Structures are given as C-alpha cells and as structure tokens.
Amino acid sequence: MVHLLIALVVFVWVFAMAMLGLWWRTHLPDHHLNEESTSTIKLATGLIATIAALVLGLLISSAKNSFDTVNADLVRNAVKIIQLDRNLAEYGPETMPLRQELKINYAKWIDVLGSGRESELQRLETPEMVGEIHHFQHELAGLTPKTMLQEHLQSRCMELADDVFAARWLALLQRRGSIPIALLFVLVTWLSIIFAAFGLFSPHNNTLIFFFVMCAFSAAGAIYVILEMDTPLDGFINISVAPLREALSHIGG
Template sequence: MSHLIFALGVLLLMFASSLAGLALARLLPSHHLSKDSAKAIRLAIGLVATIAALVLGFLISSAKSSFDAINNDLVHNAANMIRLDGTLAQYGAEAQPLRATLRRDYGEWIDLLVARGSARAAGLDSPGIILRMEQFEHDVAMLAPKDDHQRALRARALAIADDVFASRSLALLQRGGSLPQALMFVLVFWLAIIFGTFGVLAPRNASVIVAFLACALCASGAVFLILEMDTPLDGIVRVSIGAMRDALARMGGV
C-alpha cells in the first residue's frame, strides 16, 4: 500500500507541476517565451528528459532483475525441497520423522509468504526460523547410517538441506529491496521539472491538460512498478509461489 501511495504522490506532483507551468507562462514577459527562448528551453529540458529516461529504464531493468532473481530462487528452492524429501525417503524408515518435519515447516513457510500484515513480518523475522533450520540439519547429521548407501544419502541430504536453507535466507535478505531511495527521489524531482517546463511551453487548453494527466499517470505507473518489483515478496506485484505449492503437494509421498 505504501508503494501505491508514493506513486499517487508522484502523479499529483507531476500533474501539479504541469499546471504550475501553465500558470507561470501567463505571468512571464512575452520575450521569455519567444521562439528563440522556447528553443533554448526545449534543448535544455531535452537533456534532462534524456537523463531521466535513461535512469528510469535502468531502474526498471534493475527492479525486474531483482524480481526474477527472487522468483528463480524460490523455484530452485522448491526443486531442492523435492530432492531433499526424495533423498530422505530413500534413506529409509529412520528418516520418516524428518520428512514429516520438513513438510510441516515448508508448509508454514509458504503460509508466511502469502500472508499479509504485521504477523507475517514478525514471522519472517523470527529467530525461530533459523533455529528450526539448524535443528533440522542437526537431526539429519545425527542419522546413524547402516551401510555405505545410507551414508551417501545422508551426505547428499545435508548438502541439499544446506542449499535449501541458504536460498531461503537469501530470499529473506533480499525482500527489503535494493533500490537506492535517493536515486528514486532525484528521478521524481527531474520528472517534476520536466512536466513543469512542458506546462510553461504548452498552449493552455483542455486537451493539453488531459495529455499532461495521462503522461503523469504513465510515469507514476512506471515508478509504482519499479517499487513493487524491487520488493517481490511484499506489495501487490509479488512472485508466484505456484512451484512451492506443487513441491509441497509432492512431498511426503512414498
């Protein structure tokens, strides 16, 4: 919700800047808006617009990369959960309690990811998650292999478990986003200047005002998508957990 509010604020700021530019044009002496003056202003603001477009494209690309990285991590995690459960199943009856624990903890993890509100944040940040990961790895290490086959399966299970928990910890660390806030505020400032300059140079009629509103809406929508994709575990635009649910459904089988 905070991202939506920020995007609405950006929309209002840019639209207000364009209206302020239209109002300012009435107060300026005529020679300030002469053909030569307008040409110079367009050249100057064109440079700012080009820089803003490059930064906007960079932020969209960076946010999309963060979104895809988290999504791939969760899919990889789901695949490893199936591998880990299968490895424990091959180990034998001694590992059945561990498989039950694994399936229960994974189901709770999925529920936390899809939940919303303060309870979700508290659950994801709970030290108990780390302790349960460590306890599970300890229990796997404490298995007593009876032959070389079980010994190899235990070593494989430990390696997969370490990979699973590492990717889960990585997803938690990345959920806050990596977008520099200062860069976003500077971009918004540039956009406000650009829209204000457009207002100064544009004719004053209803069509121009509607066009400014539409352009401001598009630009604020881009800002909204950047913020949402930069935090793929929160907000409205979130990574899919379909692969995780499929993995959970396949775990625990014979």
C-alpha cells in the first residue's frame, strides 16, 4: 500500500509539472522562448533525460537482482530442507520427533512468509520463532550416534540445518529493500524537470494532455515496480512460496 501511494504521488507530481509547463508557455515573454533559448533548454533537458534513463535502468536492474537473489535463496532453502529430512530419516527412527518438529516449524514459516504482509513477517523475528530454531538445533546436537554412519549423518544434518536457517535470516534481512530513498527523490526531481520541459514546448490540446497522462502513468509505474521488486517478501509483487510448499509435502513423512 505504501508503494502504491508513493507511485500515485509521483504520477500526480510529474503530470502537474507538465501542466505547469503548459501554463508557463502562455505566460512567459516571447523572448524567453526564442530559438536560442529553446535550443539551449532542449539540450539541457536531453542531458537530464539521458541521466534519468540510465539511473532508472540501473534501479530496475538492481531491484530485479534483489528479487532474483531472494527467490534463489528460498529455492535453495527448499532443496536443503528436503536433504535435511532425508538425512534425518536415514539416521534412524529415533529422529522421527525431530522430523515432525521440523515440518511443523517449516509450515509455520511458510504461512508467515507467504502472507506478504509486513506485520506478519515481523513475527519471524519474535523470540518464540527464533527459540524454535534454537530448540531444534539443540535437539539435533543432542543425538547420540551409535555407528560411524550415524555420526556422519548427524554432522551432515547439522550443516544442512545451519544452511537452512542461514537462508531464512538472509531472506529476512533483504526484505526491507536496498535502494536509497534519496536516489528515488533525485530521480523524481529529474522527471519533474523533463515533464515541465515537455509542457513548455507543446501546444495546448487534449491529445497532448492524454499522452502526458500516459507518460506520467508509465513513470509512476516504473517507480512502483522498482519499490515492489526491491522488497520481494511483501507487497503486490512478491516471491512465490510454491517451491517451499512443495518441499514441505516431501518432509516429515
């Protein structure tokens, strides 16, 4: 909702700047819009437009990389959890309580993660859910292997458990995004200048106003996509938990 509000503000602001440019066109003295002035303003606006396009492309790429990184981490997490369960099963029947505990905790984590709401995601950092992780690891470390194979499996399970929970924390740390708000503010300022120049050198008619609306909508949409993809765990554009649910169906059985 916050991202949608920001995009709406950007849309209104840049469109208003285009309308302001149209208003300036009718109120500025003629010598302010002579050929020399027009050429200079167009060159300066072209420079700003080039910089804005480069920054916008970099922000989209950065947001996409953040989204793909978290998605890849969770897919690896799903693979690791299956491997952990299989190693526990191979260890022997005495690990069945651990496997059931792992499945219950993992299902709870998936439900919270799949909610897509910040208020729910904050539960993952509560002492209760963190305590469940520590309890599982202590129970795993407390196993008493009787054979060399069980000793190897216990060591392997502890490594896998560390990987599983490390990926969980990595996803949580990346949920708040990494794109500086100040950079977005500067980008919107550049867009404002560009749209004002568009209005300044355009005749006043409904067709142009319609295209100004479409361009402002496109710019706001780009900002919205950047913000959404930079925070992949919540919002309208978020990662799928389908691989995690698929992994859940294969563990604890």
